[in-house]
Every structure is written in structure tokens, then in C-alpha cells.
Amino acid sequence: QSVLTQPPSVSGAPGQRVTISCTGSSSNIGTTYDVHWYQHLPGTAPKLLIYRTSDRPSGVPDRFSGSKSGTSASLAITGLQAEDEADYYCQSFDSSLRVYVFGTGTKVTVL
Amino acid sequence: QVQLVESGGGEVQPGRSQRLSCTASGFSFSTHCIHWVRQAPGKGLEWVAFISQDGNIKYYADSVQGRFSISRDNSKNTAYLQVNRLRADDTAVYFCARELVAVAGDALDIWGQGTMVTVSS
Numbered sequence: 446q447s448v449l450t451q452p453p454s455v456s457g458a459p460g461q462r463v464t465i466s467c468t469g470s471s472s473n474i475g476t477t478y479d480v481h482w483y484q485h486l487p488g489t490a491p492k493l494l495i496y497r498t499s500d501r502p503s504g505v506p507d508r509f510s511g512s513k514s515g516t517s518a519s520l521a522i523t524g525l526q527a528e529d530e531a532d533y534y535c536q537s538f539d540s541s542l543r544v545y546v547f548g549t550g551t552k553v554t555v556l
Numbered sequence: 557q558v559q560l561v562e563s564g565g566g567e568v569q570p571g572r573s574q575r576l577s578c579t580a581s582g583f584s585f586s587t588h589c590i591h592w593v594r595q596a597p598g599k600g601l602e603w604v605a606f607i608s609q610d611g612n613i614k615y616y617a618d619s620v621q622g623r624f625s626i627s628r629d630n631s632k633n634t635a636y637l638q639v640n641r642l643r644a645d646d647t648a649v650y651f652c653a654r655e656l657v658a659v660a661g662d663a664l665d666i667w668g669q670g671t672m673v674t675v676s677s
Contacts, residue, residue, distance in 0.1 A: 479663070481663035481664070483664075488670050491601065491653075492667075496663035502665065536603075542618075544618075545591065545603040545604065545615070546603060549600055550601065
């Protein structure tokens with residue numbers, strides 16, 4: 446039921462900037478409902494990275510930032526580090542389906 | 557320490573049932589909505605179910621509607637996911653997660669480590 450589309454993978458060299466897109470529709474990202482981002486390493490619990498489109502929980506480096514425009518959202522990672530290698534997911538709420546939805550997920554590789 | 561701990565996973569035969577538990581500690585459980593999210597092997601995160609603070613509002617993903625049931629017992633700081641008529645494609649790690657604030661569509665800020673459910677004959 447993934448109605449949020451992300452690129453399967455993105456990569457960058459250490460220190461570079463990468464962005465991950467999350468494309469939705471007028472019933473989820475295009476509404477007043479927020480977009481959230483999670484970082485997930487295999488075998489561990491997902492970690493909240495960005496909430497309410499652009500806020501960072503305590504302890505999350507300011508290298509991570511989020512934004513939203515229309516029916517799409519983006520996560521940017523600046524100053525890419527080896528420890529940023531992980532899977533990243535966007536998440537929102539779909540007002541038509543009345544369900545929470547995750548994006549398809551993006552694997553970030555540090556070259 | 558704020559945490560959620562899942563239990564109840566294991567290997568189960570197709571068509572059978574299982575009850576997963578999610579026990580909270582370190583915060584006021586009754587003031588937070590709870591979600592279940594799963595990840596099948598090699599797949600992404602899939603949202604499964606939601607329950608409001610008082611248990612009166614529940615949402616389900618289409619893939620589990622009619623087969624899964626979410627509930628909670630605030631006196632025990634525990635949420636449950638009853639999974640019935642299990643199928644092979646229900647094989648996954650099941651996570652429970654806390655919703656940050658009781659505003660529809662808010663973020664999931666605390667997650668458990670997950671419990672594995674394997675459906676196999």
C-alpha cells in the first residue's frame with residue numbers, strides 16, 4: 446500500500462550532499478498532514494530523523510534537513526558520513542484512505 | 557528509560573493465529589497512540605495498524621483488514637496485535653511504535669526492537 450514513492454538508491458562520496466525525494470499526492474503530502482523521515486539499519490529499530498516536515502529530534506545532527514513542496518517532500522543529508530549508510534523512509538497520513546503510509550524506501554550508500 | 561518491548565513472535569503454520577504484545581515503560585502509556593509496523597524479509601517498512609489512546613479509534617492497512625485486530629490495556633501498559641488466518645506473506649518483523657503527539661498523522665518517535673513472525677508449514 447505504498448502510495449509514497451522514493452528512489453530505490455542514492456549514493457555520494459564522504460562530505461557530499463545527497464537528497465532523497467518522496468512523491469505523494471493531494472490526499473497525503475499535498476494536504477496539511479506532515480511528512481516524517483526515518484533512518485533504518487537492518488536488524489535495528491527504525492529511528493525518527495525528521496518530524497513534521499522539517500523538525501529534528503534531539504540528538505539528530507543538523508546535517509539532516511527536511512522540506513516539502515506541493516505533493517512532494519525531500520530529505521537532504523549534507524556532509525555525508527560513512528555512518529549515514531542506511532535505509533531511509535518517508536511517512537505521512539493519507540486522508541482519503543484513512544491510513545498511515547510509508548514511502549518505498551531509499552538505500553543510501555557512501556562511496 | 558523510555559522503551560517499547562515486543563513479544564509473542566515465532567514460527568506459526570499458515571491459517572493459524574498469534575497474539576503479539578507491546579509493553580511500554582518509562583512514559584505515560586495511556587496518553588499515546590500506538591502503531592504496529594512490519595518489515596518482510598528484503599522489503600520496506602509497511603504500516604499495519606493504529607490505535608488511539610483510549611482504544612476507541614482503530615485503523616488498519618488494507619492488507620490486514622479483517623484478519624488483524626489491534627487492542628490495548630492501559631492498566632498493563634501493553635498494546636496487542638491479534639494476527640489471524642496467517643499467510644506466508646505475513647512473515648515479517650513486527651515493530652510497535654509510539655506516536656509522538658495525539659495529532660492525526662504525527663511521527664512515530666519511539667520504536668521497539670521488533671518481534672519476528674514466520675509463517676511456514
